[in-house]
Amino acid sequence: MVFVDEYPKTSKLIRSQFIVSFIALALGAVFGIVQALHRTGTFRIFSSADYYTILTGHGVLLALVFTTFFIAGLFGWAVSNSLERVLPQRAAWGAFWLMLVGTVLAAVAILGGLFGAPSILGHSLKADVLFTFYAPMKAHPAFYLGAALIIVGSWIAGYAYFKSLWNWRSENAGERIPLKTFMVITTMLMWYISTIGVAVEVVVFLIPWSLGLISNVDPLLTRTLFWYFGHPVVYFWLMPAYLVWYTILPKLAGGRLFSDPLARVVFVLFLLLSTPVGFHHQYVDPGIPEGFKFIAMTNTMFLLLPSLLTAFTVVASLEHGARQNGGKGYFSWLRNLPWGEPAFAGCALAGLMFAAGGFSGMINAGMNINYLIHNTLWVPGHFHLTVGTAFALTAMAISYWLVPQITGKKLQRRGLAAIQPYIWFIGMALMSNAMHRAGLAGIPRRTAEPTYSEFSFEGVAGTVGEMRLQIAIGGTLLFVGAALFLVVMAETWIAHRGGRLRVNSVFPDPLSGPEHSPRILDNYKLWTAIALVLIVIAYGPPLAAMLADGITAPGSPPIPV
Amino acid sequence: MQVHNFEKVWLGAAILLIVGFIATISYGTVGAGISMVDDSGGQISAQAVQNGNTGTQFDDPGVVQASEDQVVVYVVAQQFQFRPGSGDTPIRVPADTRVTFKVTSADVVHGFSITETNINTMVIPGQVAEVTAVFDETGTYGLVCHEYCGAAHHTMGGSVEVVPKDQYEPQEVSN
Numbered sequence: 001m002v003f004v005d006e007y008p009k010t011s012k013l014i015r016s017q018f019i020v021s022f023i024a025l026a027l028g029a030v031f032g033i034v035q036a037l038h039r040t041g042t043f044r045i046f047s048s049a050d051y052y053t054i055l056t057g058h059g060v061l062l063a064l065v066f067t068t069f070f071i072a073g074l075f076g077w078a079v080s081n082s083l084e085r086v087l088p089q090r091a092a093w094g095a096f097w098l099m100l101v102g103t104v105l106a107a108v109a110i111l112g113g114l115f116g117a118p119s120i121l122g123h124s125l126k127a128d129v130l131f132t133f134y135a136p137m138k139a140h141p142a143f144y145l146g147a148a149l150i151i152v153g154s155w156i157a158g159y160a161y162f163k164s165l166w167n168w169r170s171e172n173a174g175e176r177i178p179l180k181t182f183m184v185i186t187t188m189l190m191w192y193i194s195t196i197g198v199a200v201e202v203v204v205f206l207i208p209w210s211l212g213l214i215s216n217v218d219p220l221l222t223r224t225l226f227w228y229f230g231h232p233v234v235y236f237w238l239m240p241a242y243l244v245w246y247t248i249l250p251k252l253a254g255g256r257l258f259s260d261p262l263a264r265v266v267f268v269l270f271l272l273l274s275t276p277v278g279f280h281h282q283y284v285d286p287g288i289p290e291g292f293k294f295i296a297m298t299n300t301m302f303l304l305l306p307s308l309l310t311a312f313t314v315v316a317s318l319e320h321g322a323r324q325n326g327g328k329g330y331f332s333w334l335r336n337l338p339w340g341e342p343a344f345a346g347c348a349l350a351g352l353m354f355a356a357g358g359f360s361g362m363i364n365a366g367m368n369i370n371y372l373i374h375n376t377l378w379v380p381g382h383f384h385l386t387v388g389t390a391f392a393l394t395a396m397a398i399s400y401w402l403v404p405q406i407t408g409k410k411l412q413r414r415g416l417a418a419i420q421p422y423i424w425f426i427g428m429a430l431m432s433n434a435m436h437r438a439g440l441a442g443i444p445r446r447t448a449e450p451t452y453s454e455f456s457f458e459g460v461a462g463t464v465g466e467m468r469l470q471i472a473i474g475g476t477l478l479f480v481g482a483a484l485f486l487v488v489m490a491e492t493w494i495a496h497r498g499g500r501l502r503v504n505s506v507f508p509d510p511l512s513g514p515e516h517s518p519r520i521l522d523n524y525k526l527w528t529a530i531a532l533v534l535i536v537i538a539y540g541p542p543l544a545a546m547l548a549d550g551i552t553a554p555g556s557p558p559i560p561v
Numbered sequence: 562m563q564v565h566n567f568e569k570v571w572l573g574a575a576i577l578l579i580v581g582f583i584a585t586i587s588y589g590t591v592g593a594g595i596s597m598v599d600d601s602g603g604q605i606s607a608q609a610v611q612n613g614n615t616g617t618q619f620d621d622p623g624v625v626q627a628s629e630d631q632v633v634v635y636v637v638a639q640q641f642q643f644r645p646g647s648g649d650t651p652i653r654v655p656a657d658t659r660v661t662f663k664v665t666s667a668d669v670v671h672g673f674s675i676t677e678t679n680i681n682t683m684v685i686p687g688q689v690a691e692v693t694a695v696f697d698e699t700g701t702y703g704l705v706c707h708e709y710c711g712a713a714h715h716t717m718g719g720s721v722e723v724v725p726k727d728q729y730e731p732q733e734v735s736n
C-alpha cells in the first residue's frame with residue numbers, strides 16, 4: 001500500500017512542510033544566482049548596498065527555512081514509516097504553523113530592506129544582518145521574533161516524534177527501536193541541546209535589546225552563544241542526509257544496509273560530540289583564551305570519526321547492492337549501480353561531494369591553518385559542498401522518491417529528473433573549487449565588490465579573473481539545477497493520480513541487524529547526560545569568565561545597519 | 562556487537578588520522594610557536610573608543626616605537642575604515658622587526674586581515690585583538706575587513722607598507 005493511502009493525515013502534513021521548503025529553495029536559488037553574478041562583477045540588478053539584504057535572504061531561506069521544513073517532513077515520514085503509526089496531529093500541525101509564522105515574520109523583515117525599509121512599529125523594516133546576526137548590528141525586532149518562532153516550532157515538531165516513540169514503546173515493550181526512529185530521536189536530542197544557545201541569545205538578549213528594553217549587549221557573549229548553536233546546526237542538516245544514506249540508499253542501490261549497529265554508534269557519537277566544538281568558529285576571536293580553543297579543536301577532530309565510519313558503511317552497502325546486480329572486480333562494480341535513477345544518482349553524487357567537503361573542513365578545523373582561510377571565500381566554498389550539496393542534493397534526490405509516495409502520483413519528467421543531479425554536481429564543482437582557491441588568494445566572503453581601491457588580489461593557482469568566471473558559470477548551473485528540480489516537482493504535484501508508482505517504502509533487512517547491537521545504545525538518558533557533561537567542560541569556564549563582569553559588559557548599544 | 566574485520570581496520574586508521582591531526586596542531590602551537598589570537602589584548606569600552614576618551618593610545622591610533630626592535634600598531638576599525646590603514650594613511654612598518662597589531666572596534670564586529678600573510682583576526686567591540694608578526698619581505702600588502710559590517714562593508718579596505726628597516730623613520734603619531 002502507498003504511504004499516502006495508509007497515512008493520509010501524516011502525508012498531508014509532510015506535503016505542507018515540503019511546499020514551504022520548496023518555495024524557500026526557489027527564492028534562495030534566485031538570490032544565489034544574483035549573488036554569484038553580482039560579486040564577480042558579471043551582471044548586476046541590485047546596488048552593492050542591497051547585496052547584503054539578498055545575502056541575508058539567501059542564508060536564512062536556504063540554511064534555516066528550506067532545511068528545517070524539509071527535515072520536519074522527512075522525519076515525519078521516517079517516524080511514521082518505521083513505527084507504523086500516525087503522528088500526533090495537534091502537536092505536529094501546531095509546530096508547522098508556528099514555524100510558518102516565524103518564517104513569514106523573518107522574511108518580511110528581510111525583504112523590507114529591498115522596499116525602502118519603511119518604519120514599522122518605530123523600527124525600520126530591514127534585517128540585512130546576515131543569517132549569523134552578530135550584535136551590535138541590529139535588525140527589525142520581527143526578524144529576531146521570527147527566528148525564535150522557527151526554533152520553538154521545531155522543538156514542538158520534535159515533541160511529536162518523542163510522543164510517537166513513547167506510545168510505540170508502551171505497546172512494544174522490550175523491542176529494539178527501529179533504526180529510522182532511532183536516528184530521528186538522536187538528531188532531535190542533539191538539536192534540543194544545541195538550540196538552547198541561540199534561544200537564550202535571541203530571547204534573553206537580542207529581542208529585548210532590539211526593542212529598546214535593555215540598552216546594551218556583550219557582543220562576544222552573544223556571538224559565543226550563537227556559535228554554541230552554529231556548529232551543531234550543521235549536524236542537524238547532515239544527520240538527516242545520513243538517515244537517507246543509511247536507510248534508503250542501500251535499497252535504491254539494490255542491496256541492504258551493511259551494519260545497523262554501527263549506524264547507531266555513529267548517531268550516538270554525533271549526539272555526544274556535535275555541541276562542545278563551537279569555539280572552532282572563534283579561533284581568531286579576541287577575548288577567548290587559547291586553551292578553550294584547543295579543547296574545541298580536539299573535540300572537532302574526534303567528530304571526524306562518525307563521518308569516516310559513515311563513509312565506510314555507506315560505501316560497503318552500495319558495493320553490496322552493486323554485487324547483487326552482477327557487479328565484479330575491485331572498482332568496476334561501480335558500473336552496476338543505477339546511475340540513471342534520479343534518487344540514487346543524486347544521493348550518491350551528494351555523498352561524493354561530501355567527501356571533498358570533509359577535506360576542506362579538516363583544514364578549517366586545524367586551529368592554526370585556519371588563519372589562512374578564516375572568513376575568506378574558502379568558507380562558502382566549503383559549506384556549499386556540505387549543506388549546499390550533501391544536504392541539499394540529497395533532499396532533492398530523495399524527493400524524487402518520497403514525493404510520489406506522499407502524493408500518490410507518478411514522478412513526471414523522469415528525463416529532466418535524471419540529469420538534474422549531474423547539473424548540480426558540475427555547477428558545484430566549478431563554483432566551489434573556484435571559491436576555495438579564491439579563499440587561498442585572500443578574497444573575503446560576504447562582500448559585494450570584487451576589488452578594493454587600495455590594492456588588488458593575486459591568485460596562487462590560476463588567475464583571479466578565471467576564478468570569477470568559474471563562480472559565475474557554476475552559480476548559473478546551480479540555478480538551472482534548482483529550477484529543473486522545481487519543474488519536476490511542480491508537474492508531479494499537479495499530475496493526476498493513477499498508474500503504478502515505481503517506488504515504495506518497504507525496506508530489506510540490514511546484513512547485520514539491530515539484534516547485534518548492544519542495548520546500551522538505546523539508552524538515551526545516558527547519552528544525553530554524557531553529552532551535557534562534555535558541554536559543561538567545554539563551555540562552563542569560558543562562559544563563566546564572560547559573565548563574571550556582568551552579563552551585558554562590555555556592552556554595546558544597537559547600531560542600525 | 563559484531564564488527565567486521567574491515568571495519569576494525571578502518572576504525573583504527575580513522576583514529577590514527579585524528580590523533581595525527583591533533584599532534585601536528587599541538588606541535589605547531591607548542592613547538593613551532595604559532596600562537597593564537599587570545600585574550601591578551603584585554604577589554605575596552607567601544608563607546609569610549611568611538612568618543613576618543615579611552616585614555617589609551619587608541620585615542621590617537623598609529624604606529625608606536627616600543628623598543629629598538631619592536632613596534633606596536635594601534636588600529637581602530639569602524640564603519641567603514643581602518644584608522645590608520647584606509648585611504649591615503651597606510652600603516653607603515655619596518656621589515657625584520659616584531660610588529661604587534663592591537664586592533665579594536667568603535668562600533669560593530671569587523672575583520673582585520675592582511676593579504677599574503679597569516680595575520681587574520683576578528684575585531685569585536687569591547688575587546689582588543691592582539692597579533693604579532695615579523696615581515697621579512699618589503700612591499701605593499703592589502704588590508705581587508707572580512708566580516709560584514711554594514712552596507713558599505715565592501716569599501717572597507719586599506720594597505721600596509723613594509724619598508725626596509727634602515728629606511729624606516731618613526732612617524733609622528735597622529736590620526
Ligand code: HEM
Pocket residue numbers: 028029030032033035036039055056058059062063066067130131132380384387388389392444445446447448474475476478479482
Ligand atoms: C542556486 C544555488 C546556489 C548558488 C548560486 C549559491 C551561491 C552563493 C553565493 C555566491 C554566496 C555568497 C558568497 C559571499 O558573498 O560570501 C552564497 C552564500 C551562502 N549560501 Fe549559497 N548558493 C546556492 C545554494 C545554496 C544552498 C542550497 C545552500 C544551503 C542549503 C546555500 C547556503 C548558503 C549560505 C549559508 C551562504 C552564506 C551566507 C552568509 O555568509 O551569510 N546556498 N551562496
Ligand SMILES: [Cu+2]
Pocket residue numbers: 638639640641642670671672706707708709710714717
Ligand atoms: Cu568593517
Ligand SMILES: [Cu+2]
Pocket residue numbers: 671672706707708709710711714715717
Ligand atoms: Cu566589513
